[in-house]
Amino acid sequence: MSGLLVAGTTSDAGKSLVTAGICRWLARRGIRVAPFKAQNMSNNSMVCGDGAEIGRAQWVQARAAGVEPEAAMNPVLLKPGSDRRSHVVALGKPFGTLEAGEYATGRAGLAEIAFGAYEDLSARYDVVVCEGAGSPAEINLRGGDYVNMGLARRFGLPVLVVGDIDRGGVLAAMFGTLALLSAEDQALVAGWVVNKFRGDVGLLRPGLDSLEKVAGRPVLGVLPWLDRVWIDSEDALAVAGWRRETHGPGLRVAVVRFPRASNATDVDALAAEPGVTVTLTADPDVVV
Known part of the structure; x- marks a missing residue:
């Protein structure tokens, strides 16, 4: 296994924080680890030591891993300029624009840049911990996807799905995510992590047991609500x-x-x- 994909049932499920945590944990065990997000859509960015521009979360994740942030960790950064156009930053440098109508099917060139960056990192690090974007169940975009299941399928990555229980409906969101995927994509889903939990885990346990039974995947952890943890x-x-x-x-x-x-x-x-x-x-x- 060259890496792991941390996906989420929704945006803001906690993928960035979980990815940073896994990077830190592996680094403390003496494993050389790098973070990776094939494509970020954000106007919030950081500048690496060589002047390359990447998403802020990947910059923080690199620091958590104890390595120098670099362009390969976020090879495609889309910076929205309007509701229908984004400026493209590829490997840390301006690369043109992407129109909304091109988003689903017109990103083949960007996908190859992202896949090349992953291969570069996996050749230099023991493990690459990848962060997905949005939800892997955005099946309307699956044909051109290279940041969620498209990335996982390309490199045979096990997928950890994180869900935000604080917004409600997390068990349904997890099972629904799995149900919407193709059989080939489902085969890569390795387990679930419940995030932002407040209260007694014992009260949640019957629901977790039921999810494991109907979904056929283990709940690998329940992470507490951490009010003072802050990540961009x-x-x-x-x-x-x-x-x-x-x-x-x-x-x-x-x-x-x-x-x-x-x-x-x-x-x-x-x-x-x-x-x-x-x-x-x-x-x-x-x-x-």
């Missing part, structure tokens, strides 16, 4: 971490929502300060 998010969900309650006197800051903004997660540092409440608004005259 992608655009649409980056502001979720800003909504923190401040008790008593403190500084209240309003951030104006723009249709698209690069590196919105720069505000995270301010929102993480004790006594500071950051809220998002579409009204620049809002009183906070």
Whole structure:
């Protein structure tokens, strides 16, 4: 096995954090490990030491693995410029644009760049821990997919599916994810991880047992809700971490929502300060 794919039932299920955790765990065991995400869609990025631009999550994951972030770890970065067009960064450098109509079937060249980057990393590292994008059950995009099951099938990667129990319906989402996949894709799904759990795991156990029975895959872990763990998010969900309650006197800051903004997660540092409440608004005259 050259690697592992961490997929999710939804966006924001916790794939980035779980991938970072696995990288850290393997690195502590003396295994040379690299993170990988074939394609990221985000205006939030980081710059590597050689000037290459990659997704912020992969930069953090590389640090967790104790290795230098590099372009091969996120070979394709799509930066939305409108609802129907994205700027393409390939191997850390500008590569043109991608129209919405080309997304499902017009990415063959990008797929080959991503596959080549994975092969490069797997030749230099013991294990490559891959992060999927969105959900592997987006079957409308399966034909041109190279970041979820397309990547797993290409390299024979076992797939770990992470689900966010805090948003509800996680067991149905897990079984539904499996059910929508082809038999060939299903064969690579190795198990489940329940993420963001609060409460007594004993109360959850009957549901986990039932999922294992009907899905034929083990639940490999239940991860707790960790309020103080912070990892950079992608655009649409980056502001979720800003909504923190401040008790008593403190500084209240309003951030104006723009249709698209690069590196919105720069505000995270301010929102993480004790006594500071950051809220998002579409009204620049809002009183906070």
